Amino acid sequence: MFGKLTEFFAGQIGRIVGIVALILIGLFILNRFVPFVNTSYSLGTSALSIKEVKEIGELMSAEFYGEIIHSLREGFESNSDEAFKNTFTSLKEKVPFFYQIHKNELFPNKANERLNDKQIARVWNEVYKYFKEYSDDREKLVYLHLLRISNKNRKLKKPKKDEELQFFRALMNENIIWDSFINNGGRDDFFREEKDKFAAEILNQIEIHYLCRGWVKAGYDLTTIANTELKADTSGLLKITGLDPYILSADINPWFIPPQGPYTEGVPGFELLKVAIKDKARRPSVSISGDRAKKEIPFRLISRTKKTARIELIEEALERDIFGTAKSSAEESLLQLIQMLDPENKQGVKAIEIVHSENFELLLAKLKESPKLDFKTLDEFQHYIRLE
Amino acid sequence: MKIRNALFCLTLAGILLGCSPSDPRGLIVSKVQASAKLATVEYVLNKYIFGLKKKKFLFVKLSDANFIAQSEARVKVGIDLSKLKPQDVEVNGKSIKLKLPPVEILNFSYPPDKFEMDTVLSNGKIKIEDIEIFSRLAEVEIRRDLHFVDIEETGQEKTRLFLSTLFKNMGFEEVLFEFEPISLDEAKYFQESLNSLRESLPLP
Numbered sequence: 001m002f003g004k005l006t007e008f009f010a011g012q013i014g015r016i017v018g019i020v021a022l023i024l025i026g027l028f029i030l031n032r033f034v035p036f037v038n039t040s041y042s043l044g045t046s047a048l049s050i051k052e053v054k055e056i057g058e059l060m061s062a063e064f065y066g067e068i069i070h071s072l073r074e075g076f077e078s079n080s081d082e083a084f085k086n087t088f089t090s091l092k093e094k095v096p097f098f099y100q101i102h103k104n105e106l107f108p109n110k111a112n113e114r115l116n117d118k119q120i121a122r123v124w125n126e127v128y129k130y131f132k133e134y135s136d137d138r139e140k141l142v143y144l145h146l147l148r149i150s151n152k153n154r155k156l157k158k159p160k161k162d163e164e165l166q167f168f169r170a171l172m173n174e175n176i177i178w179d180s181f182i183n184n185g186g187r188d189d190f191f192r193e194e195k196d197k198f199a200a201e202i203l204n205q206i207e208i209h210y211l212c213r214g215w216v217k218a219g220y221d222l223t224t225i226a227n228t229e230l231k232a233d234t235s236g237l238l239k240i241t242g243l244d245p246y247i248l249s250a251d252i253n254p255w256f257i258p259p260q261g262p263y264t265e266g267v268p269g270f271e272l273l274k275v276a277i278k279d280k281a282r283r284p285s286v287s288i289s290g291d292r293a294k295k296e297i298p299f300r301l302i303s304r305t306k307k308t309a310r311i312e313l314i315e316e317a318l319e320r321d322i323f324g325t326a327k328s329s330a331e332e333s334l335l336q337l338i339q340m341l342d343p344e345n346k347q348g349v350k351a352i353e354i355v356h357s358e359n360f361e362l363l364l365a366k367l368k369e370s371p372k373l374d375f376k377t378l379d380e381f382q383h384y385i386r387l388e
Numbered sequence: 389m390k391i392r393n394a395l396f397c398l399t400l401a402g403i404l405l406g407c408s409p410s411d412p413r414g415l416i417v418s419k420v421q422a423s424a425k426l427a428t429v430e431y432v433l434n435k436y437i438f439g440l441k442k443k444k445f446l447f448v449k450l451s452d453a454n455f456i457a458q459s460e461a462r463v464k465v466g467i468d469l470s471k472l473k474p475q476d477v478e479v480n481g482k483s484i485k486l487k488l489p490p491v492e493i494l495n496f497s498y499p500p501d502k503f504e505m506d507t508v509l510s511n512g513k514i515k516i517e518d519i520e521i522f523s524r525l526a527e528v529e530i531r532r533d534l535h536f537v538d539i540e541e542t543g544q545e546k547t548r549l550f551l552s553t554l555f556k557n558m559g560f561e562e563v564l565f566e567f568e569p570i571s572l573d574e575a576k577y578f579q580e581s582l583n584s585l586r587e588s589l590p591l592p
Contacts, residue, residue, distance in 0.1 A: 037445050041518070043525050044438030048533040052432040053542065056464070057550045060425040060494060217495060222426075222550075226557065248427075249464070253498045254523040268524065270500070272516055299505045302516060307501035320420045329422035333469055336424075340477040341484065341558070 060219040062326035064317035075308030209274040214252030216317035218326040236350030427466035429546040439522035453512025460502040464495040465543040483562040491543035
């Protein structure tokens with residue numbers, strides 16, 4: 001009796017599971033023809049406005065088209081100290097401003113009095129709300145890091161939950177954070193140290209990896225040709241001295257469109273390979289990837305990863321001697337132009353040689369020794385990289 | 389038994405339909421190549437992106453999300469000197485006449501770091517992929533709208549100005565120019581390519 005009942009229920013359950021599976025598979029197949037959940041994208045009408053029209057005179061004589069894999073981590077490694085200094089400075093300008101606004105708003109009658117802990121906490125909450133909603137994560141982390149500096153400097157031994165309060169009190173009453181910032185600001189290693197700690201903090205939480213396709217174009221600024229020295233020798237070699245090459249553009253656009261068609265296949269410039277956020281608060285060491293992570297990654301970090309990808313692409317182009325090709329190609333183009341202007345060769349020019357400045361050659365030699373662009377080399381090379 | 393057979397058939401159909409065709413990709417040439425392009429004018433262009441993402445279940449609206457950002461594009465215009473042939477240059481003493489190749493876009497730059505997202509007006513669930521799609525859509529629109537920016541005329545004028553100065557410095561007293569117009573076939577091909585890029589995106 002019991003056996004029969006078990007068999008009956010097992011049969012019924014099996015049938016129900018079968019039917020449900022059948023419905024799900026049916027829906028899956030049908031979804032390919034009539035999508036049930038459909039996501040569409042559109043752009044509202046907006047004008048294309050001309051901000052500026054610049055007269056230039058660039059001879060693009062070498063082009064590099066390439067593909068790289070770039071991550072947020074690599075971006076932090078190649079980030080210049082200058083950018084980090086700027087974040088500190090911008091934060092320095094913002095915090096007292098918000099303090100002033102909220103102090104008067106919350107305590108109109110006590111604007112000139114010293115506040116008690118409860119009142120300070122209320123002001124802090126307002127300021128924190130601002131940083132939570134309107135400022136990017138980079139600023140928030142610098143802000144929290146400054147908080148640690150303040151506590152370290154004052155040798156405070158307070159529970160962690162009070163750190164923020166202590167920071168704010170210090171900020172209001174003694175301005176100690178900015179003193180600490182300014183006192184240490186003269187030292188380069190201060191920023192380097194802070195940047196490393198700050199980067200570690202972000203990189204422990206967020207991972208972004210992109211496959212990037214783009215180009216780097218190098219050549220000469222011909223508007224400066226009047227400043228160069230031209231000398232022809234008896235063998236017919238025309239030497240152009242003092243004309244240096246530049247990286248004229250380095251682009252990874254939303255679409256990668258190669259120079260020769262067809263580009264109808266539409267290859268994306270940026271393809272997301274991996275994105276993950278560690279959910280520290282809830283599950284330490286467990287990282288969330290996929291849809292949830294994609295929603296939570298701050299926009300600024302995406303922009304930043306994309307921006308630094310351009311630097312890596314330049315490194316690739318430099319490794320492949322883009323400046324060497326730019327030089328030989330420009331020499332050939334200028335010779336052809338001269339031969340067209342003087343078909344009977346009355347001037348007797350048989351070859352052209354571009355002689356770069358000493359400074360450029362020194363930097364190039366340095367670069368050949370270590371092909372990766374570190375902060376310092378990049379800063380030194382900045383003059384030869386014309387990126388907006 | 390019937391259910392089992394039906395299940396088997398549906399699973400098989402699902403597997404077969406699940407195999408998507410291979411994704412065609414363009415060739416990326418990872419090497420440095422020589423070129424001879426003369427850029428004489430650079431446009432800095434502004435574009436606001438008002439992106440709308442709609443999610444529907446059949447005909448029922450599930451959610452809408454807005455992505456609002458300001459973006460900047462930089463376009464360099466000039467001529468390809470490698471298209472200049474010896475017969476295009478006529479020199480008579482101190483006078484020179486040049487038949488120059490058509491003015492063209494030599495570089496299109498749409499830097500992602502110039503995207504300023506409006507965090508106040510943007511709302512809803514926007515994922516990284518959504519931002520990619522909106523920026524691809526915006527690039528197609530900018531490239532399409534470039535036809536309304538007078539690139540050909542301005543490009544010719546600036547090229548003329550630049551080369552006149554250069555040739556006068558070289559000792560020529562009279563410099564005359566003639567430009568080949570942008571070929572209609574190329575313009576048509578460009579438009580078709582843009583349409584094709586647009587079609588590859590999930591539009592309503």
